[in-house]
Ligand SMILES: Nc1ncnc2c1ncn2[C@@H]1O[C@H](COP(=O)(O)OP(=O)(O)OP(=O)(O)O)[C@@H](O)[C@H]1O
C-alpha cells in the first residue's frame with residue numbers, strides 16, 4: 651500500500667532522515683519506534699507533503715506522492731493525527747470533527763459523525779464544548795475523531811499516548827485495533843514500545859535518522875538490545 655524507498659529529508663542544510671525504507675501492506679498496523687529527536691514526526695510530515703524529500707520516493711497504491719500537495723494526499727486517503735493534537739481550540743468539539751470532513755463531498759458526513767460519537771461517547775456528551783477546554787485524553791479522542799472523519803485508508807498516528815494516563819492509552823490503542831478491523835491501515839508512532847508492539851503486526855526502529863531495525867512485533871519485543879534501550883530491562 652505504501653512504499654518508502656531511500657528517502658532522505660531535512661530542514662535547511664541539516665539532514666534529519668537518511669535512506670529510509672519502509673513498507674506497509676493493506677490492513678496492517680505498523681509501529682514506528684524511536685526516542686525523542688529520532689525523526690519520527692519528520693517522516694510523517696514528509697508523507698503528508700509538508701516537507702519536500704531530498705532524495706528517494708514515496709509510493710502509495712502505486713502513485714508517487716513526493717511532489718503532491720497535502721490536500722491531494724488527504725484526498726487520496728492518507729490522514730495524520732498530529733503530535734500535540736493541534737485542535738482548533740476556540741471551536742467546539744463538533745466543529746473540530748467536521749473540519750476533518752472538509753474535503754468530502756459525499757452525503758454521509760452526518761452518518762460518520764454519529765459513528766464517531768458511538769466510538770467516543772465522551773465526545774458526544776461534549777459536542778458543544780470548546781475543544782481547548784477538554785482534558786488531555788478527550789483532546790486526543792477529538793483529534794483522532796477528526797482524522798477518522800476524512801475516512802482515511804491509511805491513518806498516521808503521531809504519539810497519541812503522550813502525557814496520558816496508562817488506562818487512557820490502552821483504551822485509545824485498543825480503539826486503533828478496532829479501527830483497523832473496520833478496514834483502515836495504520837502507521838503507529840509511539841515511544842511506549844511495549845504497548846505499541848503488542849498491537850502492531852510489525853515494527854520499525856528509527857535511531858538518529860536511520861532505520862536501524864525492523865521485523866515482526868514479537869521479534870522486536872523479545873530483542874535484547876531494544877529491551878535494554880527502551881524498557882530498561884536487562
Ligand atoms: N522545523 C524544524 N526545523 C529544524 N529542525 C527541525 C525542525 N523540526 C524538527 N527538527 C529537528 O529534526 C530532528 C528530528 O525531529 P522530529 O520532530 O522528527 O523527531 P521525533 O522523533 O518526532 O521526536 P519526538 O519523539 O520528540 O517527537 C530533531 O533533531 C529536531 O530538532
Ligand SMILES: [Mg+2]
Nearest residue numbers: 690691692733
Ligand atoms: Mg515527534
